[in-house]
Amino acid sequence: MLREVRFRDDKDFSGCSIFGMMNVRGERFNGEPMITAIANMKERSNGLGGGFAAYGIYPQYAELYCFHMMYDDRGAREETEEFFKSRFDVEGAEVIPTRPCEGVDDPPLLWRYFLRPRESLVCSEREADDFVVQAVMHINVRIEGAFVFSSGKNMGVFKGVGFPEDIGRFFRLEDYEGYTWVAHGRFPTNTQGWWGGAHPFNILDWSVVHNGEISSYGINRRYLEMFGYICTLHTDTEVIAYGVDLLLRKHGLTVEDMARVFAAPLWTEIDRMPPREREVHTALRQTYGSLLLNGPFSIIISNRSQMIGLTDRIRLRPLVAGRSGEFMYISSEEAPIHLVDDGLQETWIPQGGEPIIAELAEKMEEIETKGAEVISLPASDSA
Amino acid sequence: MIGRLEGLKSYLLPQFLIDRDDYRCIRCEVCARQCAFEVHWYDEEEDAVFADESKCVGCLRCATLCPTNALVVRHNPTQHPPNANWTREVLQNIYKQSETGGVLLTGMGCDTDYPIYWDRIVLDASQVTNPSIDPLREPMELRTYLGAKPDALKVGRKGGKPSLETRITPQLKLETPIMFSAISYGAISYNACESLARAAAEAGTYYNTGEGGLHRNLYKYGEHTICQVASGRFGVHADYLEVAAALEIKIGQGAKPGIGGHLPGEKVSAEISRTRMIPKGTDALSPAPHHDIYSIEDLAQLIYALKEATHWSKPVSVKIAAVHNSAAIASGMVRAGADIIVLDGIRGGTGAAPTMIRDNVGIPIELALAAVDDRLRQEGIRNRASIVVAGGIRSSADVVKAIALGADAVYIGTAALVALGCHVCQKCYTGKCNWGIATQDPYLSKRLNPEVGARRLVNLLRAWSHEIMEMLGGMGINAIESLRGNRLRLRGVGLTREELDILGIKHAGA
Ligand code: SF4
Ligand code: SF4
Numbered sequence: 001m002l003r004e005v006r007f008r009d010d011k012d013f014s015g016c017s018i019f020g021m022m023n024v025r026g027e028r029f030n031g032e033p034m035i036t037a038i039a040n041m042k043e044r045s046n047g048l049g050g051g052f053a054a055y056g057i058y059p060q061y062a063e064l065y066c067f068h069m070m071y072d073d074r075g076a077r078e079e080t081e082e083f084f085k086s087r088f089d090v091e092g093a094e095v096i097p098t099r100p101c102e103g104v105d106d107p108p109l110l111w112r113y114f115l116r117p118r119e120s121l122v123c124s125e126r127e128a129d130d131f132v133v134q135a136v137m138h139i140n141v142r143i144e145g146a147f148v149f150s151s152g153k154n155m156g157v158f159k160g161v162g163f164p165e166d167i168g169r170f171f172r173l174e175d176y177e178g179y180t181w182v183a184h185g186r187f188p189t190n191t192q193g194w195w196g197g198a199h200p201f202n203i204l205d206w207s208v209v210h211n212g213e214i215s216s217y218g219i220n221r222r223y224l225e226m227f228g229y230i231c232t233l234h235t236d237t238e239v240i241a242y243g244v245d246l247l248l249r250k251h252g253l254t255v256e257d258m259a260r261v262f263a264a265p266l267w268t269e270i271d272r273m274p275p276r277e278r279e280v281h282t283a284l285r286q287t288y289g290s291l292l293l294n295g296p297f298s299i300i301i302s303n304r305s306q307m308i309g310l311t312d313r314i315r316l317r318p319l320v321a322g323r324s325g326e327f328m329y330i331s332s333e334e335a336p337i338h339l340v341d342d343g344l345q346e347t348w349i350p351q352g353g354e355p356i357i358a359e360l361a362e363k364m365e366e367i368e369t370k371g372a373e374v375i376s377l378p379a380s381d382s383a
Numbered sequence: 384m385i386g387r388l389e390g391l392k393s394y395l396l397p398q399f400l401i402d403r404d405d406y407r408c409i410r411c412e413v414c415a416r417q418c419a420f421e422v423h424w425y426d427e428e429e430d431a432v433f434a435d436e437s438k439c440v441g442c443l444r445c446a447t448l449c450p451t452n453a454l455v456v457r458h459n460p461t462q463h464p465p466n467a468n469w470t471r472e473v474l475q476n477i478y479k480q481s482e483t484g485g486v487l488l489t490g491m492g493c494d495t496d497y498p499i500y501w502d503r504i505v506l507d508a509s510q511v512t513n514p515s516i517d518p519l520r521e522p523m524e525l526r527t528y529l530g531a532k533p534d535a536l537k538v539g540r541k542g543g544k545p546s547l548e549t550r551i552t553p554q555l556k557l558e559t560p561i562m563f564s565a566i567s568y569g570a571i572s573y574n575a576c577e578s579l580a581r582a583a584a585e586a587g588t589y590y591n592t593g594e595g596g597l598h599r600n601l602y603k604y605g606e607h608t609i610c611q612v613a614s615g616r617f618g619v620h621a622d623y624l625e626v627a628a629a630l631e632i633k634i635g636q637g638a639k640p641g642i643g644g645h646l647p648g649e650k651v652s653a654e655i656s657r658t659r660m661i662p663k664g665t666d667a668l669s670p671a672p673h674h675d676i677y678s679i680e681d682l683a684q685l686i687y688a689l690k691e692a693t694h695w696s697k698p699v700s701v702k703i704a705a706v707h708n709s710a711a712i713a714s715g716m717v718r719a720g721a722d723i724i725v726l727d728g729i730r731g732g733t734g735a736a737p738t739m740i741r742d743n744v745g746i747p748i749e750l751a752l753a754a755v756d757d758r759l760r761q762e763g764i765r766n767r768a769s770i771v772v773a774g775g776i777r778s779s780a781d782v783v784k785a786i787a788l789g790a791d792a793v794y795i796g797t798a799a800l801v802a803l804g805c806h807v808c809q810k811c812y813t814g815k816c817n818w819g820i821a822t823q824d825p826y827l828s829k830r831l832n833p834e835v836g837a838r839r840l841v842n843l844l845r846a847w848s849h850e851i852m853e854m855l856g857g858m859g860i861n862a863i864e865s866l867r868g869n870r871l872r873l874r875g876v877g878l879t880r881e882e883l884d885i886l887g888i889k890h891a892g893a
Contacts, residue, residue: 212513213512213513213859215509215513215858215859215860215865215872216860216865216866216869217869217871218868218869218870218871218872219864219865219866219867219868219869222760222868222869222870223868225760226760226763226765226766227763250535251535251536251537252537253536253538254538254540254545256545257538257545264862266522266524267524267526268522276541276544276545276546276547277544277545279546279547280538280545280546280547282551283536283538283547283549283551284536284538285864286528286532286551286554287532287533287535287536287549287551287766288536289862289864289865289867290864290867290868292862292864292865294859294860294861294862294865295509295513295859295860295865296513296514296859313861314516314521314522314861316514
């Protein structure tokens with residue numbers, strides 16, 4: 001479905017299921033348990049959207065930015081590829097493999113690209129990230145019919161219109177192996193099926209899946225626009241993804257501090273803190289009040305080394321965490337965790353606004369150089 | 384051949400008629416004693432109370448205090464020949480001017496029928512997809528900080544604990560996003576000033592001295608006082624700057640953009656002369672511009688001079704009247720170093736202003752606010768200053784709409800005076816306010832007890848704050864910062880495409 005024929009509501013309104021699973025030793029597993037888990041929460045989706053983000057799936061291209069793209073038509077693809085060629089060295093370009101699947105109709109053109117920012121255009125790593133963000137904004141805003149699913153390294157987002165388990169099979173997720181996976185099933189009330197509107201939302205390495213509706217969306221968006229993020233999708237989740245990028249990558253806050261921005265402690269709590277902490281929390285709220293996420297939400301934010309669960313500060317949406325040896329789980333409900341893991345050691349429910357942070361035990365670089373088995377990629381036909 | 388016509392019958396019709404129910408009237412003479420305009424008098428011989436209606440300003444002091452409700456003050460229904468062009472107001476103004484040769488004077492804010500956009504904007508509420516929040520059961524936060532905010536924060540770690548590395552410039556902390564507007568001692572009585580000061584301190588907000596300096600007795604409320612520095616520099620000295628919580632440079636005022644002020648010598652009593660630092664009985668004339676600010680860089684100099692003079696310990700605000708190019712002007716003000724910018728709309732009140740200026744110069748605050756907030760965002764400098772709007776905020780709903788359009792807080796002036804008893808008769812410039820507010824006559828001003836006045840003001844703020852919480856909760860929001868600039872929660876009703884575009888909102892139903 002084309003973007004123009006979407007309803008012109010302020011934003012999407014939806015309820016959802018979310019599920020995240022991480023192997024903290026960085027050992028990779030395929031998408032099968034994710035499909036099982038998210039299918040178990042079918043009540044929470046209505047067939048209008050499902051998706052997955054997987055980390056560690058392209059170890060042989062770990063240095064390159066991987067763009068997962070959707071196109072409405074060939075023209076959009078050609079225009080985007082022209083754009084890529086003008087700014088990046090294109091090291092790989094191919095169709096994302098899919099299989100026909102009942103319940104998944106009219107897929108758009110789905111492609112992936114492995115890109116290196118042209119050396120003459122960027123100097124530093126940091127600059128490269130900004131360069132990629134600008135490229136994403138450019139494509140989403142300027143190129144009619146093209147949309148970036150994901151733009152991180154050694155990761156990718158697979159999403160579309162349908163129940164999440166069908167989307168998972170459609171994308172052959174059993175063929176991919178990653179060490180962190182997140183999944184999302186959607187119950188939107190006002191979106192026509194548009195593939196780009198499904199979760200996860202991604203920018204660079206950051207992906208967000210989200211259950212809830214953000215009543216502060218209007219100001220969150222206007223605030224991010226000041227920093228050059230253009231929200232094209234009218235979803236709360238998009239503002240969370242950009243907010244994460246701004247706070248963590250650009251402003252260098254820690255995950256804990258970011259959680260304090262999104263789900264700020266109440267002033268009455270801040271007033272009771274010891275002086276130095278009070279100063280920090282007061283300053284966070286003063287500075288980033290426009291990024292406070294108000295209204296009910298539970299989210300899983302992930303990057304290459306972390307998976308973070310968070311609910312709104314008065315906990316209006318469910319979230320439960322679980323641990324079992326090397327595996328960490330974050331989920332809307334407890335049942336699917338048990339379903340995929342017999343040996344579950346503990347589960348707990350976090351306080352509103354208190355982040356659950358699952359982190360890889362080792363540094364990412366070490367895991368990436370281990371380089372486990374490689375998924376073979378068909379030769380590109382357009383690079 | 385110019386001169387006031389004395390001793391001739393005036394062509395002016397009385398604005399009000401007074402009906403006295405003689406059966407109810409007990410001849411207590413309350414009305415005669417209460418009316419400073421000397422409308423009522425008791426005639427012993429006839430044992431009856433009479434009224435000279437030509438002097439009545441319609442302040443309703445008499446009707447309100449009459450113990451038997453014997454008085455009805457009503458608008459004079461006498462019709463001028465019907466004419467949409469030559470209306471009653473137009474004709475009466477001309478008669479008045481042809482009798483006096485003077486500039487038409489008035490008080491309070493513009494009363495003509497320009498659109499009131501607040502009344503054309505409706506609010507949103509949560510249904511189904513998002514729960515509304517009950518403020519009686521859940522926390523609901525209105526606390527607001529005014530002042531420049533950094534674009535980004537640097538938080539370091541010391542001994543495993545977070546510690547702040549960015550220096551936050553001084554902020555004003557408001558427990559509710561409502562402050563009392565600048566009203567000078569001189570324009571209003573000492574008791575009115577004290578009422579405002581005490582109420583601000585009790586409610587955890589601020590009041591503003593206006594350009595009349597600060598009476599020594601009120602220094603104890605300094606932590607809740609914004610001291611103004613205006614073109615006349617009345618009462619500005621080291622202690623005055625030192626005692627304030629924030630300083631405000633007044634460039635303009637919504638009721639009279641582009642012109643100065645004039646406090647007539649009769650009002651300059653010994654106390655006022657001491658506070659303003661001018662000789663007793665002399666006129667206090669505020670020049671139209673600041674004569675050391677002829678351009679934006681001069682404003683920057685004054686801002687930094689004030690910051691320097693107060694050791695960079697307090698925010699500096701700059702107040703302008705909302706005019707055509709407010710957005711560009713505001714952007715300049717922020718770049719010149721203002722921590723807070725105040726926009727005063729065409730409805731903004733005054734103690735005295737030429738009627739033609741008050742009613743014809745300036746723009747509605749809603750449009751100015753939307754334009755300024757947009758511009759500062761487009762330029763990426765919205766964080767660098769807070770926006771406060773003044774001029775025509777009448778209710779908590781107006782406050783909510785202003786904040787959703789982009790304001791950090793509002794100033795209320797007229798509404799605060801109404802809480803003190805003002806009936807908006809617009810005769811403040813006469814100095815005879817029967818409610819003890821806009822007067823320096825001790826006989827009148829003692830009618831306003833500062834203790835009671837402060838209670839009335841605190842009650843008003845409390846009531847409005849509760850209503851704001853209800854509206855926020857209804858929208859599924861539990862902190863005011865999530866409403867600020869959140870224009871998606873607003874819709875216009877009966878507005879043109881252009882108006883909607885300027886306000887940055889959609890039409891209801893869309
Ligand atoms: S001026 Fe006020 S007090 Fe005097 S008669 Fe008129 S309404 Fe009554
Ligand atoms: S302050 Fe007094 S004189 Fe001025 S409008 Fe109010 S009641 Fe009338």
